[in-house]
Amino acid sequence: MEIHRYEKIWTVAALLIIVGFIATVTYGTVGAGVKMVDDSGGTVDPGSLDDTEFSDPGVTQVGEDEYEVHVVARQFLFQPGTSEPIRVPANSEVTFYITSADVVHGFELVGTNVNTMVIPGQVAEVTVRFDEPGEYGIVCHEYCGGGHHTMAGQLVVVPEDEYNPEDS
Numbered sequence: 001m002e003i004h005r006y007e008k009i010w011t012v013a014a015l016l017i018i019v020g021f022i023a024t025v026t027y028g029t030v031g032a033g034v035k036m037v038d039d040s041g042g043t044v045d046p047g048s049l050d051d052t053e054f055s056d057p058g059v060t061q062v063g064e065d066e067y068e069v070h071v072v073a074r075q076f077l078f079q080p081g082t083s084e085p086i087r088v089p090a091n092s093e094v095t096f097y098i099t100s101a102d103v104v105h106g107f108e109l110v111g112t113n114v115n116t117m118v119i120p121g122q123v124a125e126v127t128v129r130f131d132e133p134g135e136y137g138i139v140c141h142e143y144c145g146g147g148h149h150t151m152a153g154q155l156v157v158v159p160e161d162e163y164n165p166e167d168s
C-alpha cells in the first residue's frame with residue numbers, strides 16, 4: 001500500500017500533537033503539582049456553617065511554625081480577607097481550609113501557587129510556606145454573580161517578631 005508523502009507528514013504531525021498534549025497534562029500533574037479539587041479537606045453542610053469549624057473563621061496556630069486558616073467565601077467577600085486582611089507570620093507553613101456558603105467561588109493567592117475552586121459543601125485544603133514578609137492579593141476567579149469582579153481580599157505575611165495573633 002502506498003501512502004502519499006503529505007498523508008505521512010500530517011499523520012506524524014497529528015501524532016506529535018497528541019503526544020504534546022499528553023506531555024503537558026503529565027507535566028501539570030507531576031511537575032507543576034496541579035490537582036483536581038478532591039475530598040481530602042472533607043465536606044460540610046453549607047447551610048449550617050455555624051455548626052462547623054467555619055463558625056468563627058480565621059487563623060489558628062497549630063504548631064510552632066504551623067498555622068491553619070479557615071476561610072468562608074460568600075457573595076461577594078472572603079471572611080476573613082475582605083474586610084480585614086488575613087495575617088500570618090513569616091517563616092510559617094499555612095494550611096488553608098476554604099469553603100463556600102452559597103455558590104461556587106475561586107480562591108487565588110496572587111503570586112503563589114495557591115489557586116483552588118471553592119465549592120459549597122466541599123472543603124478545599126491547600127498548604128503553602130511563607131518564608132518572607134509580604135502582601136498578597138486574594139481574588140475570586142470563578143464567576144459567582146453580579147459582584148464577582150469586586151470579590152477580593154488580602155493576605156499579609158508579617159515579620160515574625162511583629163506577629164500578634166490578636167490582630168488576626
Ligand code: CUA
Binds near residue numbers: 074142
Ligand atoms: Cu466569588 Cu467570583
